[in-house]
Amino acid sequence: MAAVDSFELLYKEIARSCNSCVETLAVVGALYTASKAVILVRDCYSFVRVHFLPRLMPSTRLGRRFGEWAVIYGASEAIGKAYAEELARQGICIILISQEGASVSDTAKAISETHRVDTMVLVADFSQGHAACKPVKDALRDKDIGFLVNCVDDSLRNSPNFTGLSEDLLWDVINRNIAATTLMTRLVLPGMVERRRGAVVNISSGACYRPSPSKAALSASTAYLDNFSRALHHEYGRQGVFVQSLVPFQVAPHGASAGGWLIPQSDVYARHAISTLGISHRTTGYWPHTLQFRLVQSMPEWIWVLGSRMLTSSC
Secondary structure (H helix, E strand, O other): OHHHHHHHHHHHHHHHHHHHHHHHHHHHHHHHHHHHHHHHHHHHHHHHHHHOHHHHOOOOOHHHHOOOEEEEEOOOOHHHHHHHHHHHHOOOEEEEEEOOOHHHHHHHHHHHHHHOOOEEEEEOOHHHOHHHHHHHHHHHOOOOEEEEEEEOOOOOOOOOOHHHOOHHHHHHHHHHHHHHHHHHHHHHHHHHHHHOOEEEEEEOOHHHHOOOOOOHHHHHHHHHHHHHHHHHHHHHHHHOEEEEEEOOOOOEOOOOOOOOOOOOEHHHHHHHHHOOOOOOOEEOOOHHHHHHHHHHHHOOHHHHHHHHHHHHHHO
């Protein structure tokens, strides 16, 4: 009987202790659930505010808000070209900068004839260093530059492994994606700071969030553009300059068959992306891509790497 009484007493003491623990865990669980609910509501509000409200409620003219001229580096890329055309549709004059003027001269002519805006084509090879900056700086002098758009060169999207790339190609990628973006920003940003208005848009890729096997150089370039943009936003955001990092996923060239709502044509993407100007300093620019980006953020890195390898091997 003594043993039974001792067991009952011990059971009661354990039950009493467990009750206090259960109450504590219940409070912790309620707080955790509430915090997750608040985060979900915040994310849903941000999603609607960035991607839907701007398209439902017309904003002020972009030229009046940011400036009358836009400088586009990377207009030979589908997204860069579509972005330039969308800005021109809204009355913004366009300056296209490329290493090869012939690759964008037809684009400049088509924009001018279609949208009745002034266009210019500048040739600049930033592998030459400072020598490439002077003609660009002279051409931009006395112009109300309101937009600078740098578009990543994704020519390495279907490249071989890193060791299979030539040194010349790697230097070219560094010059196009890193040196050119950095120098163009340095050329244009002082005027924007002086006027206390302007927008710098760096277009990279949603893949910047995770390392991608067989695309090391491209993945690193997009990560640089993303972090460069975010740092500039914190540095110059209070001085009237809006700096945006656009991180889209796959976009189809204009005229090509789109791959459903997840792979829009470049002109559709550009319309959505420009509507986020002045609202979000880091966005995919297109709401289905934002859903993709959230999925990438939540998945473990090993799953992303495995999926990247499977896609690479199937190409």
